[in-house]
Amino acid sequence: MANTMELHNRVRTSTHPSKHASGLDPSSKREQDPNNPARARGVGPAFHAVPSRAELHTSDNKGPSDTGTTPLPIPRSLRLPSSARLQSQRPEYAEIMGYTNAWKRLSxxxxxxxxxxxxxxxxxxxxxxxxxxxxxxxxxxxxxxxxxxxxxxxxxxxxxxxxxxxxxxxxxxxxxxxxxxxxxxxxxxxxxxxxxxxxxxxxxxxxxxxxxxxxxxxxxxxxxxxxxxxxxxxxxxxxxxxxxxxxxxxxxxxxxxxxxxxxxxxxxxxxxxxxxxxxxxxxxxxxxxxxxxxxxxxxxxxxxPDSPRYLASVGKTEEAREVLQHIRGSYDAHVEQEFNEIAAMAQNTKPSSPIEFVKIILGMDKTxxxxxxxxxxxxxxxxxxxxxxxxxxxxxxxxxxxxxxxxxxxxxxxxxxxxxxxxxxxxxxxxxxxxxxxxxxxxxxxxxxxxxxxxxxxxxxxxxxxxxxxxxxxxxxxxxxxxxxxxxxxxxxxxxxxxxxxxxxxxxxxxxxxxxxxxxxxxxxxxxxxxxxxxxxxxxxxxxxxxxxxxxxxxxxxxxxYPETSNRSLESIEAMFSTPSPFYWSMEKAYADNKQTLFVDEENRARWTERAEDDAASSQGKSMEKSMA
Structure with a gap:
């Protein structure tokens, strides 16, 4: 087991050197913290919990590939969920249905x-x-x-x-x-x-x-x-x-x-x-x-492996990251942006009940x-x-x-x-x-x-x-x-x-x-x-x-x-249906107006980064007050 964990650690070190540069290496305080949800689940150095906003935007972070590309930040309303929160949404019997690791041996x-x-x-x-x-x-x-x-x-x-x-x-x-x-x-x-x-x-x-x-x-x-x-x-x-x-x-x-x-x-x-x-x-x-x-x-x-989007929806965010990286063949800025969208969308995801089908067909769904x-x-x-x-x-x-x-x-x-x-x-x-x-x-x-x-x-x-x-x-x-x-x-x-x-x-x-x-x-x-x-x-x-x-x-x-869905991420397509109008041109307008909630452009990057840092500082302050109390 130790040899396996060491091998995973070597692979992660070789493929993501910038993670260690930004404080996400296995020896960091975050990995050593016994209260870390990822550690509580038995996730070792091969898997890292979803990084916080402060970690994502430290000044020395060069991005996943060390190419100088900074991963696009995510808006406050779509902040990445904690592993603990998503863990609580996981169906009890999802753990019973076993998966194999045979896919990891494939390129x-x-x-x-x-x-x-x-x-x-x-x-x-x-x-x-x-x-x-x-x-x-x-x-x-x-x-x-x-x-x-x-x-x-x-x-x-x-x-x-x-x-x-x-x-x-x-x-x-x-x-x-x-x-x-x-x-x-x-x-x-x-x-x-x-x-x-x-x-x-x-x-x-x-x-x-x-x-x-x-x-x-x-x-x-x-x-x-x-x-x-x-x-x-x-x-x-x-x-x-x-x-x-x-x-x-x-x-x-x-x-x-x-x-x-x-x-x-x-x-x-x-x-x-x-x-x-x-x-x-x-x-x-x-x-x-x-x-x-x-x-x-x-x-x-x-x-x-199962779909990264399903894995994220039931709290397996690190497994989702690993599967996505393996399918894409890399973990560059675009793939990290894709993962961030998946994880953010999974924040408020919970399985729907069969009765919802009837409600949806009859127009009774109130979402x-x-x-x-x-x-x-x-x-x-x-x-x-x-x-x-x-x-x-x-x-x-x-x-x-x-x-x-x-x-x-x-x-x-x-x-x-x-x-x-x-x-x-x-x-x-x-x-x-x-x-x-x-x-x-x-x-x-x-x-x-x-x-x-x-x-x-x-x-x-x-x-x-x-x-x-x-x-x-x-x-x-x-x-x-x-x-x-x-x-x-x-x-x-x-x-x-x-x-x-x-x-x-x-x-x-x-x-x-x-x-x-x-x-x-x-x-x-x-x-x-x-x-x-x-x-x-x-x-x-x-x-x-x-x-x-x-x-x-x-x-x-x-x-x-009918809307146009080509060359648009599954998460961004949600914006099209934010309008009550059923017509194509209204859906396109809604997409143009609301897609920025998922795709943050260069002009807004600084604003979102500043807000994320403020959130992180505020969270740390509340944690200190709670510990002192």
């Missing part, structure tokens, strides 16, 4: 790759589960097993079929809120761990299906796990990413969403040749395969200046708008659309797999543009592009319907529109709709708040999965005209109501 680059890898696995599970039922429903053996049709695979009970598919999204709604509630209490990593347990059990139960009732229960269990994974993973990514790369980080991770959908389609394509597609292996293997990513999460997720209800409805409607762009019609019903275009069964399945594979390219494009051009521009440009593609596709299908002899000539152009639709959606709405909900909620309920976005996703997808067959059955290809009109409406809704 910063390796750690970031590991975070991305396990995030990819979690999102891959969601994507695979979203696409797998298309192949399952096409299996004649499954159709007879759950009693929704006849032996040749013809479905005679579409209502029952749609119910089996849609009940999964009910589980997702419940899972995203329960998972978010748990993640805000026991941590993002522990939340993902328990979510993977539900996902694995649900997948195994689905593969063992014996009846319709059996698979309905199994899909609800799977939905609980998927909803929690989808709710927690983007929040975890958002909290460990730097502000200027947050969108790209999430964009690359969401490649796994389309990868999962594509794998589901291509697996079904291959299995459809086993016994002519009539084998039970076709659908049981498809459902069992989803257990693989869930098992990988169970085995490896505990090797990652001054927070406007949480508005944020919740922005998240819900963003995902509903994404679902009603036409994406579910293209994803879930692409074989039907391709059949209408005149393609054979084999070509239908092959093109359907390629249609979802193109989404991977779109997600890569999204990662390149979402931070550069902003969330709003991506959403509005994406909606415009989707509207135009829908119009062209509808016109082509209508021409083919009125003159069947044109089908062979029109089919390639119609299929091109489907591919272009998926490409545009993946590059814009497919990522941004999941990104914004992770950015606009305060730290105390960020994981739970993202549940509103997942709820909107489940409602939107579940609703469209149910009504798409009805629409295509009644108005046929004219359904695309409806989607085109809706996309034009989405442009104006985004322009008027």
């Amino acid at each position: 910063p680059a390796q750690l970031n790759i590991a975070i991305q890898a396990f995030s990819l696995i979690a999102i891959f599970f969601e994507g695979y589960d979203q696409g797998v039922m298309g192949g399952v429903n096409a299996s004649p053996n499954y159709v007879t097993e759950v009693d929704i049709g006849i032996a040749d695979g013809t479905v005679t009970n579409t209502t029952k079929q749609g119910g089996i598919v849609s009940v999964y999204y009910l589980g997702c709604i419940v899972g995203c809120f329960l998972g978010g509630w748990a993640a805000d209490r026991i941590g993002r990593i522990n939340g993902l761990f328990f979510s993977a347990i539900f996902a694995c059990i649900g997948g195994a139960l689905q593969a063992a299906t014996q009846s319709a009732d059996f698979i309905i229960i199994a899909r609800v269990v799977t939905g609980l796990g998927t909803g929690a994974l989808t709710g927690i993973t983007p929040v975890f990514i958002s909290e460990v990413s730097a502000a200027q790369h947050r969108g790209a980080f999430l964009g690359y991770v969401f490649i796994a969403n389309y990868l999962g959908i594509s794998v589901a389609y291509w697996l079904d394509f291959g299995l459809s040749f086993v016994d002519g597609g009539y084998s039970a292996v076709r659908w049981r293997f498809l459902l069992a395969f989803q257990c693989l990513p869930a098992l990988l999460l169970l085995v490896g997720i505990k090797m990652l 001054h200046g927070a406007n949480l209800g508005r944020r919740a409805w922005l998240c819900i409607w963003l995902q509903i708008m994404a679902s009603w762009s036409g994406i579910t019609a293209v994803t879930a019903y692409s074989p039907v659309l391709l059949r209408q275009a005149g393609y054979s069964a084999i070509k239908q399945n092959g093109l359907a797999g390629g249609l979802n594979t193109i989404g991977i390219i779109g997600t890569i494009i999204s990662a390149q543009i979402v931070d550069k051009y902003g969330r709003r521009a991506c959403l509005m440009a994406g909606a415009a592009g989707l509207a135009i593609v829908n119009l062209i596709a509808a016109s082509l299908y209508e021409a083919s319907r009125h003159d069947p002899s044109l089908a062979d000539q029109i089919a390639p152009a119609a299929v091109t529109m489907l591919f272009l639709f998926n490409l545009i959606y993946a590059a814009t709405w497919g990522t941004v709709a999941f990104l914004i909900p992770t950015e606009i909620f305060p730290s105390k309920m960020r994981a739970q708040g993202n549940g509103f976005g997942i709820t909107g996703w489940a409602i939107g997808v579940g609703m469209t999965v149910l009504v798409n067959p009805i629409m295509f059955g009644s108005i046929e290809s004219r359904t695309y005209f409806l989607f085109a009109g809706l996309n034009f409406v989405w442009i104006w809704i985004v322009y008027l109501l």
Whole structure:
């Protein structure tokens, strides 16, 4: 143990020489003080308690990197909390859920790759589960097993079929809120761990299906796990990413969403040749395969550290500092400023109760200046708008659309797999543009592009319907529109709709708040999965005209109501919602007026420093009076 502590001390000495120069070395009075909260927790020389304002602004402090850069001071209203105060806010059971130190053996680059890898696995599970039922429903053996049709695979009970598919999204709604509630209490990593347990059990139960009732229960269990994974993973990514790369980080991770959908389609394509597609292996293997990513999460997720923002919110400020430094690869002035913002925001953070969800939705939340209800409805409607762009019609019903275009069964399945594979390219494009051009521009440009593609596709299908002899000539152009639709959606709405909900909620309920976005996703997808067959059955290809009109409406809704969050820290985004006005320009004005509470510019530095020193002197005076008394 002594050797380990000595090694930690050497590392800290080598990486932060200025800490010793400014009086923060392990031999200082502060470290030797038995009343120091950090010492009381058993934190040795490897961890230092959050420095006081006087320590941060001593005249000989050259900053974390000894480059002559003084860390930006924090306003009085956002003074760093004491470790003791934050310690009192920590949930009792947060200590029970153990973490490993395996991540400390990784370099910063390796750690970031590991975070991305396990995030990819979690999102891959969601994507695979979203696409797998298309192949399952096409299996004649499954159709007879759950009693929704006849032996040749013809479905005679579409209502029952749609119910089996849609009940999964009910589980997702419940899972995203329960998972978010748990993640805000026991941590993002522990939340993902328990979510993977539900996902694995649900997948195994689905593969063992014996009846319709059996698979309905199994899909609800799977939905609980998927909803929690989808709710927690983007929040975890958002909290460990730097502000200027947050969108790209999430964009690359969401490649796994389309990868999962594509794998589901291509697996079904291959299995459809086993016994002519009539084998039970076709659908049981498809459902069992989803257990693989869930098992990988169970085995490896505990090797990652938790989010610095979560750690700070439960009083583990020094662990938060260490994790942040390791992820960023350094501890320069910018990283220290980021840590100071995190610690300052955590000062008044406490876990929210489940009842707050109801209050927020109904507009009964009384948190001054927070406007949480508005944020919740922005998240819900963003995902509903994404679902009603036409994406579910293209994803879930692409074989039907391709059949209408005149393609054979084999070509239908092959093109359907390629249609979802193109989404991977779109997600890569999204990662390149979402931070550069902003969330709003991506959403509005994406909606415009989707509207135009829908119009062209509808016109082509209508021409083919009125003159069947044109089908062979029109089919390639119609299929091109489907591919272009998926490409545009993946590059814009497919990522941004999941990104914004992770950015606009305060730290105390960020994981739970993202549940509103997942709820909107489940409602939107579940609703469209149910009504798409009805629409295509009644108005046929004219359904695309409806989607085109809706996309034009989405442009104006985004322009008027949605904030720009790119290249802004999660803490500074709070300033946007300090105004009661729901309009974009009002939020931008509020941000411009109030962001200085977190970002202190050079002109105000001296004033804030002077105030911090006065506070420190006043605190020392009160301590002396108390000791004399």
